[in-house]
Amino acid sequence: MPEPQTNCHVCDDPLDPEHVARCAVCFRQFHQKWNIHAQVPECGRPFINPETCTMGFVCRPCDERLAAEAEQDAQRQQTSYPPPA
Numbered sequence: 001m002p003e004p005q006t007n008c009h010v011c012d013d014p015l016d017p018e019h020v021a022r023c024a025v026c027f028r029q030f031h032q033k034w035n036i037h038a039q040v041p042e043c044g045r046p047f048i049n050p051e052t053c054t055m056g057f058v059c060r061p062c063d064e065r066l067a068a069e070a071e072q073d074a075q076r077q078q079t080s081y082p083p084p085a
């Protein structure tokens with residue numbers, strides 16, 4: 001069992017038990033605002049998994065990494081599948 005996590009893995013501030021979510025990619029907990037008036041940082045965002053149509057959350061570092069990988073994939077596809085002349 002992993003150690004109980006008490007700090008946000010994104011910003012390393014103490015987690016607010018009311019405003020927390022678990023990243024679907026790295027499974028670590030981070031600050032997620034459940035109320036727009038809450039005084040907590042936003043360290044991730046909700047997202048919809050297109051394969052399962054379920055809602056999950058992704059932390060900011062994973063979100064940025066996935067976006068960069070998606071961009072690289074798009075570039076790779078462009079170079080490996082050139083459009084017909």
Ligand SMILES: [Zn+2]
Pocket residue numbers: 008009010011012013030031041042043
């Ligand atoms: Zn945080």
Ligand SMILES: [Zn+2]
Pocket residue numbers: 023024025026027028058059060061062063
């Ligand atoms: Zn993550």
